[in-house]
Amino acid sequence: MKRLLSLVLGAMAVLSASAQSDDFGIWTEVGIEKKFGKKLSLEGGVEARFEDKVTKVTRTGFNIGVTYKPWKFLRFGAGYAFMNDWKDTEVNTKYDTDAETGTTTFSGYNIDKDFRRNKHRLYIQAVGKLDVGRFSFSLRERLQYTHYRSDETNSIKYRTPLDEESKEFYEMMGRSVYTYNNQYFGSKEEVIDNKHSKNRYYVRSRFQVSYNIKGIPLEPYASIELSHCLNKGFGFSTHKSSATEGSSWNPKKYRYTIGADYTIKKTHQFGLAYVYNHGTDDDNEGDLHAINLSYKFKF
Structure with missing residues (x-):
């Protein structure tokens, strides 16, 4: 068991060090699960995420859910989550398009503060x-479905290159x-930017393989997950392009996870995992490496 944990931790360290320019964070979760017979269970939990090189609390929240398992090979679930998210400073490059020629020219920047x-x-x-x-697939x-509440942020607009x-x-x-990003501008305006409420629909598909180690309550696993935004239709772009936002930009994010769960007396479950997010959605932009620490009490 110690050897396996050392391998998992070693893999996390190597993968994290391989992308020093990406963001790094620590995700924590504490949950509880109550079973009602063999088919029905209720669960809930709280979470906190520390990102931006582990310098900011980027998310806090709680969740509740229900799971129904009519057969051994199939289960259904539904749930609700409340989250308070931190949004990093966002820089959008602005372009103007000539109505007659269709020519696109650079016109400045919009900078939305965190x-x-x-x-x-x-x-x-x-x-x-x-x-x-002993394998499970x-x-x-x-x-x-996610509803984003409206809010306000300070915004700086650079115009007239x-x-x-x-x-x-x-x-x-x-x-x-005015100077920004090594460029000169003849106009700078600071305003309050209203972030309107919005609704987003995603399909999240996850494939996972785990292994039940004989005689040890330790279950290592690996998974890959794809999040796809239905609001933008189906596309293949994984990174946001300010010049084409609203036309071909399609939020899509991949999540790769490798970790292990350790269970004590079928009641206390501890989890340790390495997570790599690649791509863009309405929550994050860019790549993120995170260590996920979790605990769940089952009864």
Whole structure:
């Protein structure tokens, strides 16, 4: 068991070190599960996530759910979650398109300062499971709805890009010149940006394989999950492009997980996992590496 845990921890360290430019975080979860017979169970829990190189609490929240298992190989579930999320400063490149020629030209930047937003989430799901020897293979399909509450943030708008000649002319005329991202602008405006409420629908598909170690209550597993936004239709883009947002941008995120669960007397379950998020959705942009620590009390 110690050797297996060492291998898991070693894999986490290697994978985390391989992408130093990406974000890194620690996710924590504490939950409880109550079984009613062999088919029905209720569960709930709280979570906290620490990201931005583990310097900020980026999410806090709680969840409740119910699971019904009519057969050994199939179970259904539904649940609700409340989350308070931190949104990092966001920089959007702005472009203007000529109505006659269709030519797109750079017009400036919108910089939205970081802020927090409450979210309400509902989901339904089905999980199919196949046991082969001591291996278990499962496929989970989840339909998820999230309501984002409205909020406000400070926004800076840079407009009127200037070249060196235009910059010198502005300065000669006594007009202000602003610099951002090594570029010059003739206009800078600070405003309160209203973040309107929005609704998002996602399909989240997860394939997982786990192994039941004989004589040891330790179950290692690995999984891959794809989150796909239904609001934007089906597409293949995984990264946001400010020039094309609203047309071809399609939020999509992959999540790769490797970890293990250790259960004591079928009641106390401890979890340790390495998680890698790749891609973009309405919650995150860019790549994230995280260590997931969890505990669940079952009775």
